[in-house]
Amino acid sequence: MPYEPTIGLELHIELKTLSKMFCSCPNDPDEKQPNVNVCPICLGHPGTLPVINEAAVRAVIKTGLALSCQIPEHSKFDRKNYFYPDLPKGYQISQYDEPLCLNGSLEIDGKKIRIRRIHLEEDTGRLQHPEGEKYSLVDFNRAGVPLMELVTEPDIVSAKEARKFSEELQLILRYLNVSAADMEKGQMRCEVNISLSEPGAELGTKVEVKNLNSFRVVEKSTEFEIGRQTEILENKGEIKQETRGWNDKKGATVSQREKEAAHDYRYFPEPDLPSLRLGALDFVAPIKAEIPELPQERRARLTLEYGIKTAEAEIFTVNKDLGEYFEKVVSELAEWAKAKEIGDMKIAQTAANYLVSDLMGLFEGVGFSALNCPITAENFAEFISIVHKGEISSKIAKSLLLEMFKTGDDPSRIIEEKGLSQMTDVSEIEKAVKEIIGQNPKAVADFKAGKQNVLQFLVGAAMAKTKGLAEPNTLRELFKKLLN
Numbered sequence: 001m002p003y004e005p006t007i008g009l010e011l012h013i014e015l016k017t018l019s020k021m022f023c024s025c026p027n028d029p030d031e032k033q034p035n036v037n038v039c040p041i042c043l044g045h046p047g048t049l050p051v052i053n054e055a056a057v058r059a060v061i062k063t064g065l066a067l068s069c070q071i072p073e074h075s076k077f078d079r080k081n082y083f084y085p086d087l088p089k090g091y092q093i094s095q096y097d098e099p100l101c102l103n104g105s106l107e108i109d110g111k112k113i114r115i116r117r118i119h120l121e122e123d124t125g126r127l128q129h130p131e132g133e134k135y136s137l138v139d140f141n142r143a144g145v146p147l148m149e150l151v152t153e154p155d156i157v158s159a160k161e162a163r164k165f166s167e168e169l170q171l172i173l174r175y176l177n178v179s180a181a182d183m184e185k186g187q188m189r190c191e192v193n194i195s196l197s198e199p200g201a202e203l204g205t206k207v208e209v210k211n212l213n214s215f216r217v218v219e220k221s222t223e224f225e226i227g228r229q230t231e232i233l234e235n236k237g238e239i240k241q242e243t244r245g246w247n248d249k250k251g252a253t254v255s256q257r258e259k260e261a262a263h264d265y266r267y268f269p270e271p272d273l274p275s276l277r278l279g280a281l282d283f284v285a286p287i288k289a290e291i292p293e294l295p296q297e298r299r300a301r302l303t304l305e306y307g308i309k310t311a312e313a314e315i316f317t318v319n320k321d322l323g324e325y326f327e328k329v330v331s332e333l334a335e336w337a338k339a340k341e342i343g344d345m346k347i348a349q350t351a352a353n354y355l356v357s358d359l360m361g362l363f364e365g366v367g368f369s370a371l372n373c374p375i376t377a378e379n380f381a382e383f384i385s386i387v388h389k390g391e392i393s394s395k396i397a398k399s400l401l402l403e404m405f406k407t408g409d410d411p412s413r414i415i416e417e418k419g420l421s422q423m424t425d426v427s428e429i430e431k432a433v434k435e436i437i438g439q440n441p442k443a444v445a446d447f448k449a450g451k452q453n454v455l456q457f458l459v460g461a462a463m464a465k466t467k468g469l470a471e472p473n474t475l476r477e478l479f480k481k482l483l484n
Helices: 054-066 157-174 217-234 284-288 295-304 310-318 320-339 342-363 377-388 394-407 412-419 427-441 443-449 454-465 472-483
Strands: 004-014 078-081 091-094 101-107 111-122 126-128 138-139 146-152 187-195 207-211 243-248 252-258
Touching: 004 101, 004 157, 054 157, 054 252, 054 284, 078 217, 091 111, 111 157, 157 187, 157 217, 157 295, 187 217, 207 217, 217 243, 217 252, 252 310, 284 310, 295 342, 310 320, 310 342, 320 342, 320 377, 320 427, 342 394, 377 394, 377 412, 377 454, 394 412, 427 454, 427 472, 443 454, 443 472, 454 472
Parallel strands: 207 243
Antiparallel strands: 004 146, 004 187, 078 091, 101 111, 111 146, 126 138, 187 207, 243 252
């Protein structure tokens, strides 16, 4: 590319609190009835006074600590003056020059993306524009909900990197339990700031693409905007500083308005709220103690502790519930593995394989949930031990797992009731092999002529004859012995 992209992100995250930011109205993202979670404070009635939601402040500081941010001794709220048709006050209570968190970072594929600041503000309401009508409807249920805004430094250089940062941040927010960060519900919204410049030159004019509501759209809109700006520059045109939106039907960004500068918002300290003296209150240390194991630490531990592959470790990190189920299974298997002198890591990988490739597939796209899984960790561990002992073939194992999923029963009982035990009588297995040899003279002749791939056909025929109860390797060795 003749031009280098410079990308920064602004992410808005609705916090998981019981009440709104400055009043006691419920913070309920699932409320369907419009304009019911409202009161004189969040409706901006004259004479009403806001009160700071302490849980929201704690959630932002917790996020900042997880992202290696500095937490200043002092912070305050400011008024951001701008025409908000869905904020009844006509201004937004936000933070300007003294945010709650500063100078953090988040590592993506070994690269640190710097975080400039994380601050706290109130969300706007929702506007609805009925198709074909000349009016808009407003729902104030969301107005005043605690909204955390995270701003990165312009360290991102590609659309893929922008997407990965957003995905990893969502995962961290969920691990911290500060937000559901569901982009489809608007609980996490992304804005991408993009500029292009020639290598070594000053940064170009910044364009903001606003209100992106999926990771796919974050990547697609960034790719499109890089292409759009490249074409303008190659044609000797001029990039305008503006705010653009994403039109999913067109697959393109569209101009919305000229971008405001900070001074256009006429920030000034919020007169109705006290400043926050976080250091004097010893506010930070107890919050730091609440931070759990984070995704990056979890990936490393799962790989090191259990010896599983990176791909499975990633799945167990992204799906935390499945990862915890996996660890319960391995814990149940530990004593059995020790008694059988089987390495914990070997059996852990077997458990991981069946969890990812087989058990997850039984949930038919709804996603694994330990609460809704009919197979207990104890029964799944028993299933893995049976597989490891070679009591059933891989084909029978899949059937057994499906039956466990349907009934919730333990594997030993199902094996006994269904007659699924592995054939161990060598004479019976040899009898079946001889019958297959007698029924397939052409295949036998081909094998003796050097066509080794015929062996797999013969083993398959024997597996069908024994209803999958004979062990494939045993069959293979018997065929070789008898045919040679």
